[in-house]
Amino acid sequence: MPTPRVILSEAMALEVGGKEPWPSDVKLYQPYEVEQILLPDNANCLATQAFLKMSKLQYTVEPRSNAEFMSPSGKVPFIQCGAFVVSELEPIVSFVASKGVSLTNDLDNGEKADMRAYMSLISNVLATAELFITWCDAQTYKQVTKPRYGSVFPWPLNHLLCWQKRSSVTKRLHVLGWANKTLDDVFHEVDQCCQALSERLGPKNYFFGDKPTELDALVFGHLFTVLTTPLPNNKLAATIRGYRTLVDLCKRIEHEYFELPTST
């Protein structure tokens, strides 16, 4: 049990540690990309990587089979920066901001609120849809999710842990009211979300003018992952492809920040 004194000193350490500049040995932990990672996790990892690249912060990717279990919040990715371990995009954004680096300095308060609203739209709709397809669509679960998620565990843990994860995701979808949706409902939700995003983007290069923000990173992470991940049911990717400007945004960010050959 941490005593109150310890908590206080931790908070002080965070304060003091936060003032130090970005070290060069920051590591980003995520599951293995080729054989293990799943659609929702990959989206979050890519979004975080895009954010770090946009902020011009150095990091190295450390693939670990137990990344999910190492993470303080149980979600990937997380970064290790000195003594600090921070997981998921939004906490990482505020951690980076505490080091004096921010992509939203030029935005006024109204735009910042807008950006947060769109970010939560993506986590509420796109991320949930990815979870739904990955864990609740029987075909995808059987053909993709189960073999990939279980690939790092020995029998019978692969079945057991997969089942455990599935029930926890299903429980979460129940809370969000998504559990009883059909695939078509989900595609419809995604379509509406993309509609809103493309309206906000308009003809601009990025959501807020010429410079990218964390919203661009998040959109890129999710859309690019969906577009490039082969699934038994590729209707999700098809829905997104209907929005040219969003696909172009993904290509632009990929070209600008990730010099990888594109597969779309």
Added chain:
Amino acid sequence: MGTVQAKEAPRNPIDISGLNNRRSENSPKADSKKNAPSNKQAQPTYPAAKFKTVRARVDKVNIEGLSRTKDDIIIESIQPLFSAGDFVEVLKQAHEIRERLVGLGCFNNVRIYIDTSSGKAATPDGLEVTFHVSEMRRLTGAINTLFGSNNEGSVALSMRLPNLMGRGERIQAECSYGNRRTSNYNFGFVKPLRGRSNAFFTTSVFQHFTEQPASGYKEIDRGLLFDLAFTSAPLVRHNLQWETTWRDLSVLNRTTAFEIREMSGPSLKGSLRHILSVDRRDQAIFPRSGTLWRITTEYAGIGGNVNFLKNEAQFQANIPLSNDVVFQATLHGGMLKSIGNTKPPSLCDHFFLGGPLSLRGFESRGVGPQAGRNALGASTYWAGGLHLYSPLPFIKPGGFADLFRAHLFLNAGNIGNFEFTDDYNHNLEVLGQNMRLAYGLGIAMKLGDIARVELNYCLPHMYQRTDAINKGLQFGIGFDFL
């Protein structure tokens, strides 16, 4: 399964964890025909000179009080009685059979009556032995107090269906909660096997939860254990175990070192284990004489993703110096080797050293490699101790004072990921390098026949800068002390 637990259950010779087999040390009390054994020794003594010449033959054995229990196991148990040739042998055999019957776990109480035989078939030297047994009820329950190896006390609720099919089979369920948030659930089936080796077969499903604040992690173990316990020679007890455990390690709090975090996550261990224990001590708590050997060998790599070979040995010798003063020497040691080029053994397989039950004068897990302030454990350790026990000075012995001992100790040990070579001298040098040593004195108290409580004043003498030392008073409660 790291915990060795002792509990107050004298009629239960097999702990379901399979790690701890205490012989029931109670000497028979209700035996009217026997000379009362001197209460200082567990084994009954007989005025042999008087009886050895008395020829005797058992004509008849009666068992009274049987209802559910099947005849065949009883008949088999009492067979040796018919081969006895003199009266001393009859007494000895009767005593052994009583132990066996109690050990079956079917009876609350077994009493022996020996009489000269009468009737037509009676022979001149004939005896008639009668066992009065009272069978247990179909369902029993208990609340016990346990003392683990973690300096922790816990409360256990247990339920048992004894003598299920009439041959000593039982189903037992147990759960326990400790004051350091340890919890255990255990469900098992035990079956005594026939034959003279006093064998028991145990199957159990378990879940253990432990927190290790000194190492900054918590662990949930869920598993399946098959255990075969048998005796190969008097007092030589074997346990052959096959265990499959799903271990889930997770980080305890935010201050946990990253090295510990890296090892979190699930793993599956499938292992074969052999435990050999030779307990020639006169009693488990405050022994006066005799030795104890316990050698554990574990091979992990049968299924699962954990591969290692783990050897651990414990030795204890007790030498009475005078009537009351006992000198005790102990030596523990262990080695863990990974097999092949698989990933190294996990944190929870490592050895740890330090603490009131281990190396006194140091905090629990306070010795050895660390990350941040979390103990990482290591692959090799040794620890030894020299003790001197005497009754409390200035207090009249007998009664309450017999529960206490004054205790003078010197213990030393070392732990690390040592690299061994073929050079024997080099290896010894490695083991001795940076040795830790502490000495002190204190009071030890016996808590029933199940645990020992120690309050010591410790003076660490040799230690490393990174060690967590405990200078001054140290309190320990447990069963297996160094």
